[in-house]
Amino acid sequence: MIRATGLTLRRGTKVLLDDTDFVVNPGERVGIVGKNGAGKSTLFALLQGRLDADAGSLLIPASWRIASVEQEISDNDMPAREFVIDGDTHLRALQAERAVTPDGNGHRIAELESALVEADAWSAPSRAEQLLAGLGFAPDEWMNPVRSFSGGWQMRLALARALMAPSELLLLDEPTNHLDLDAMLWLERWLAAYQGTVMLISHDTEFLDAVAKVILHFDQAKLVRYRGGYEDFLSQRAERLRQSRIAWDRQTREAARLQSFIDRFKAKATKAKQAQSRVKALARMETLAPLHAEAGIDIRLPEPLSMPDPLLVLDEVSTGYRLPGGGEKTVLRDVRLMVRGGARIGVLGVNGAGKSTLIKTLAEELPALAGERRASKGLVIGYFAQHQLDMLDPDATPLQHLARLAPETREQELRNYLGGFGFSGDTVNSKIAPMSGGEKARLALSLIVWRKPNLLLLDEPSNHLDVDTREALATALAEFAGSVLLVSHDRHLLRTTVDDFWIVADGKVTEFDGDLEDYRDWLAARNADARSEARLEQLASADAPAVDRKAQRRQEAEQRQRLSTLRRPLETRLKNVEADMEKTGARLAALDALIADPGLYSEERRAERLKALEEHGELSKRHAQLEEQWLSLQEELEALT
Template sequence: MSQCRELISEVFPHIDHEISDYVNSMLDDGHEDFETSDDLFDAIGVMLQQADESKTEDDIKEICDRLFSLLHQTSNGSSGGVNGHNKVLDAPLQMSKMAEGMVQQEDTSIWLVKRDNSSVVDQKKLEKADKMIQKKLDKREQSTMKKVDSTPEMATASQQINKRDVKMESSGTNKSYDVKLENIDVSYGDKVLLTGADLHLVFGRRYGFTGRNGLGKTTLLKMLSSRSLMIPSHITVLHVEQEVAGDDTPALQSVLECDEKREALLKEEKALNAKLSSSSPGQDNSLSTRLADVYKEMEAIEADKAPARAAMILNGLGFSSKDQARQTREFSGGWRMRLALARALFTRPDLLLLDEPTNMLDMKAIIWLENYLQTWPTTIFVVSHDRLFLDSVATDIIHLHSFKLDSYRGNYEVFHKTREERLKNQRKEYEAQKQYRDHIQVFIDRFRYNANRAAQVQSKLKLLEKLPELKPVEKESDVVLRFPECEKLSPPILQLDDLVFYYSKEKILFNKVCVNANMDSRICIVGDNGAGKTTLLKLLLGEIEPCSGHRHAHRNLRIGYFSQHHVDQLDLTLNSVQLLASRFPGSTSEVYRGKLGLFGVTGELSLRPVSSLSGGQKSRVAFAVMSMTNPNFFILDEPTNHLDMETIEALGDALNKFQGGVILVSHDERLIRKICKELWVVSGGIVTSLDGGIDEYKKLVQAELESN
């Protein structure tokens, strides 16, 4: 440090003593904190400028550059002592004797060196310099905040980013495939979704993402996929949210084409072979060498096994060999979504984001997907409200509530038990703290005006002030759905006799079907996708006429129909109250709001545009629309799509209390077990009632999968 002192004395021969001491102390004590010469300039530049006002800012910066260089040359050259030198004492000194004046003032002991505290330095500038130094130190210790101004669908976010991670990202030295997001703030318009939340995803684990409808689960997935939240650039992310575009590409080829590296190598191989066949003998060597390299690369990625792997994935998701050869434009939207899922499974990204993947699948495909994902090698982050799916697939659960993300180890069943136990303990702790506070408060109130107890009261008041803030346990409100009462009808209610139906005579969809339902029926229809479940519902509704046979319905039968494509039937530009008024005019706003309130669409939520509602909230609005005519029979096609688990439980309770009959198509095993008394299996053009219920059907499906 002596070289720095000499430089300052040389450049500032008339420097004030106080300024010199301040600058030298900063160089002695804080030199390790200066990462650049700019940091040094921010710390002492103001003081050096005051020492010699004739020097410009550029002159001061140049001096700071020279000081910074000297600091780095001598940073390890001194330790302890005075002015960089150790002082050895001739004999031990007793501080008590020194304090009593036994050591004379003329003694040059380092323990008695005193400074003149009088200062002629501008104190405001000195304080400003200290603040700048502290700001620099805080900036190094803390992380920076990344603000995202424009993100998908009006959502905005900010997150805390560690400076070390930024350096590793810019230098390309970050090789970790873990995702670590800290202090995330997310909002959608003026609605806050997350505040100070942390999300840690360990590579290779499978995370189930749960929470109530409308809290922002899908929004967070979209932000991760768009990299609006900072994810290391070397981590590949894939979000299955859009169906595959329909064109002339066969389904199998559509899956293979998503492996860009394999496709590029195949094209290069084809081009090289074409050149070799037309080239002269002298040019063959370089082309042959490159072709050999291409074959090695293809062998390394197992390009020859790709078609078999793609076909296996498609088959598991319900695509027959004939379907795999069909062009993508021939498939419906639901099957194109399956195709998008197949492409994602084939690609194997480092982070796979899935949003309700079971919504588009039948029970056979769900069981296959559960088995397939259990051996998934990378990270999965999946939003799902299927408890049994999460029990089978998830290794961890991320729970969104109260604008925070809580992480739990284990599947959904473990999470549910752990959370209930945690809430129970929190309630106990809250009650104990409240009782302790009340006990102290009683003492304070009793002796507040007692002079003899004044000291004790003051002590209790201070103790009360020091206690942590008492916060009650936040309990999520219970979800309650209520269907309106209906009139009872005497049988027969609804039946199909010897029904035959087909779209073309070459392929008969139903042949001699005989089924019936009454007011206490709770029937679930299951079967493979494409077997005709939705067509059977339309025949029961009377929307399509049978080719032969008969449909019988009670003359006072009023059917409430819930379509799995209910969103397409809602006017997204209106709010929920306006939607009911447009469909069923003539009632007051209170009537419409009361009907919506039966399904949890209350307050401000009922006045928001339907387009801004989550999928589950739109489903609740559709339930309200369905109930406006007070139906006495429900036909429901996949009613649990987009509903959270609490709402599915509430739907099951409401259907059990409903006085009319119920027929539904669903793949949610928990709901089926909760309400259904009868199971209809649609397969091979016939409808059969399975005595063993859902357990018997699952055994049949599992046996079929194993045989394939």
């Protein structure tokens, strides 16, 4: 296990951890949470041995191998698959030694061959390909050089390389930042099957809740351990704050305000599935009002001055990019859509499908290549782009940025406005160059909504934001009176903010009648269809004339061996999951019988009753997770038939 005793960590003069103790048991999935600058990444550096503690001790088993994601990748011409396999440094060392060992040294060759078998050398290419496929790389990209990929896709390669490395401890710092929803769901399944210990930093609360079973929270220079996932942590911490009566009056007002908003929304919620999903997400806000109050960030988006309907129409629009030579690259074709007043739309689609292109066209950052874009006379757009932070002046202060937009407005009014976005006191006069990504994102958002837009076009607005700020943004967008189009891989933000979804895929934009769970099923079915088409193409090419039958039989045998190698661990995991399901199902049945007993509700059996109800809740959640794992494993096995 990992054990910290009296651990003290400083960064300059700032104390990150002060005489704190914590334990991480083998096999646990631990989420590390805290505000930006709390010390999460510094803790990872300590675990990796890249810095020393200022006091106390941190003990990690000497036999444990630690894997983590490289944050920077030097340009190179290495094929992507080989780059990923390089993550298994032990395997590469064996292969390098085998390549230079003379044929006459039979004893050493035998030792190396045995070691290569133990290291699964022969399945390494297929294991690397499985990781690449799961993270969204098409088969025809597996042998492309690393330098040919964009920065975001290179970070996916770095993640695949870390997952390739045999390890007992896996450290993941914001692994979902460059992933679309499809890759994120795949990563959740992969981590559920990982046999070692996972320590995870993430601001994506749904991903954190799906993966983590223990939370370590940076709280006043201590690491406080909470049992369960992220939602359990929030509930437990909210209760702690209530019991300690932190800012009780303010919490009560915040809860009443949110409850009033939720009641109004429930009265209007008519679209069954997604509306109910949003009601649940909003109700969660009311429960956690004390946490929002304690965070000190209270984003309020100004109400639009007018709300025309419709706001914006695209009619048979084709959009994309004009090339330097005079040609055009069309990304989306024949798009017909209407943005109504008060619409709240989430834009879904895999990376590269054209989501940002659609948002840029709506914002008139990209001209339509064909068709017509019709805007209402009263349309006021607030556009948050992925590169928004690059447009800020690093040598200016938040107050100077806002004053440039509103030179006639009194300074105190500007200060009050910035205070709602977390900039108060001296911070309004501090240069933004050294600020964190989250602070810059908050400032960029405050500048965008100053003009009181009636249509917000938001392309990944929550990137770089810490959890508290994400929650504040979700609350603000949920209450915003205007229209919202949102591109985000943050599922909690989508659930809380939007009523409808559009899907961008295959050069088209279509309305999607369902919620995020339906979208996950749609993705799985789409991927299964793609795999079926690929197999049909393989079969068609195998029937072509002039095929070497001996070579074909060898290829078929290799394919069968490869499929068998891939199926074996999946089948083992499936059996383990089925055994766990049977065990939890039996215990749930026993608890159901106990809870149905009227005698359990006597005052004398209160402690027994509370214990039974708590265990029933935990087991029900565990059983649901097992069912999801079982379905995922079945899907993976079917894909290998």
